[in-house]
Amino acid sequence: xxxxxxxSRLHRLANSVSDKIVDHIxxxxxxxxxxxxxxxWIGNRVSSPQNRLILGVTALxxxxxxxLYNTNVDERTREVSAARTVAKIIAGTATGFTIRYMTIAxxxxxxxFFKPTIFVQNMKQYKMALGSILALxxxxxxxxxxxxxxxxxxxxxxxxxxxxxxxxxxxxxxxVSNG
Amino acid sequence: xxxxxxxMWNAVARAYGGDKPGKMLIHTxxxxxxxxxxxxxxxxxxxxxxxxxxxxxxxxxxxADAAANILSFYLITRTFTSVASKLVSxxxxxxxxxxxxxxxxxxxxxxxxxxxxxxxxxxxxxxNLLDDYKDFxxxxxxxxxxxxxxxSCNIVTPVLRNLYxxxxxxxxxxxxxxxNKKLKQNIHIDxxxxxxxxxxxxxxxxxx
Numbered sequence: 001x002x003x004x005x006x007x008s009r010l011h012r013l014a015n016s017v018s019d020k021i022v023d024h025i026x027x028x029x030x031x032x033x034x035x036x037x038x039x040x041w042i043g044n045r046v047s048s049p050q051n052r053l054i055l056g057v058t059a060l061x062x063x064x065x066x067x068l069y070n071t072n073v074d075e076r077t078r079e080v081s082a083a084r085t086v087a088k089i090i091a092g093t094a095t096g097f098t099i100r101y102m103t104i105a106x107x108x109x110x111x112x113f114f115k116p117t118i119f120v121q122n123m124k125q126y127k128m129a130l131g132s133i134l135a136l137x138x139x140x141x142x143x144x145x146x147x148x149x150x151x152x153x154x155x156x157x158x159x160x161x162x163x164x165x166x167x168x169x170x171x172x173x174x175x176v177s178n179g
Numbered sequence: 180x181x182x183x184x185x186x187m188w189n190a191v192a193r194a195y196g197g198d199k200p201g202k203m204l205i206h207t208x209x210x211x212x213x214x215x216x217x218x219x220x221x222x223x224x225x226x227x228x229x230x231x232x233x234x235x236x237x238x239x240x241x242x243a244d245a246a247a248n249i250l251s252f253y254l255i256t257r258t259f260t261s262v263a264s265k266l267v268s269x270x271x272x273x274x275x276x277x278x279x280x281x282x283x284x285x286x287x288x289x290x291x292x293x294x295x296x297x298x299x300x301x302x303x304x305x306x307n308l309l310d311d312y313k314d315f316x317x318x319x320x321x322x323x324x325x326x327x328x329x330x331s332c333n334i335v336t337p338v339l340r341n342l343y344x345x346x347x348x349x350x351x352x353x354x355x356x357x358x359n360k361k362l363k364q365n366i367h368i369d370x371x372x373x374x375x376x377x378x379x380x381x382x383x384x385x386x387x
């Protein structure tokens with residue numbers, strides 16, 4: 001079977017799985033203006049910068065705990081990997097959000113230069129998409145120049161803080177045991 | 180104002196200028212993952228401090244990690260977006276005003292929410308109702324993509340990555356210990372095999 005055959009089989013399989021899921025989900029017909037306006041606001045306002053920000057905030061609430069409760073490795077490895085995860089999330093979210101936001105703002109400012117010559121159904125979505133794509137190119141450079149060194153710097157800071165906490169705890173325990 | 184990059188702007192407009200922002204979020208997410216993985220691989224390749232033998236292990240490991248991340252991101256997020264899109268386009272999830280309007284048509288009332296029905300393709304909506312439907316569809320599209328992204332990137336991928344990394348760590352420690360054990364044995368054998376002055380003084384033809 002060729003690649004096209006495999007891909008079309010996978011597509012059919014995914015389609016039938018999603019059909020089955022759709023059949024089991026109950027109907028939802030919101031009438032409240034508040035709910036409908038919130039859904040509308042999300043559709044119009046949330047794009048890749050906000051997506052990156054939400055992803056970063058929720059990552060901070062989940063990923064360090066997944067690392068800290070990973071019983072397959074020793075305690076030191078858990079602490080170091082959680083510290084690196086937090087550093088990576090902070091560095092990645094800060095640069096990812098800022099660059100995406102700035103490229104979309106730049107497209108808004110230099111609209112004439114970025115204007116396509118074909119009919120666009122939703123100009124706002126086009127600008128957000130183009131901004132996100134251009135941001136990816138900018139991030140090729142910033143991954144090396146900002147993300148990696150910032151992650152390293154923050155990881156070292158967090159590890160130092162963890163070590164200081166351990167040292168002060170050990171000193172207190174010693175004090176207690178000495179009376 | 181047309182310029183030398185206009186064909187690129189047109190290509191982006193054709194692909195993402197519609198009313199389905201979720202598709203763009205998934206595609207840029209995948210490209211972002213891929214670029215970040217390429218950066219990680221390049222950092223390994225360009226790092227002089229890592230020996231060549233380790234690079235030969237680390238580069239495919241990083242590539243496999245990236246492939247697993249991208250695949251889980253795509254499968255989970257795409258499933259969420261696809262399910263949400265079907266729920267809205269079939270009319271199972273609709274603003275009440277839109278659903279009530281569609282239910283008035285006795286020809287399609289029993290088809291709403293079922294496979295094969297498409298709210299927009301039915302051509303019954305127009306004006307404010309069509310706008311309300313499109314706003315709702317766009318919002319659900321983005322929300323479902325966001326939920327899928329959060330679940331795949333912040334829960335599934337870290338758990339899988341930790342399982343894989345801890346397995347690799349155990350494997351590496353085991354190999355390291357075996358290597359050390361063999362190394363010690365070799366030194367031990369070499370030490371006793373090494374000729375000493377006693378070898379030449381007793382049982383040897385060489386007499387000093």
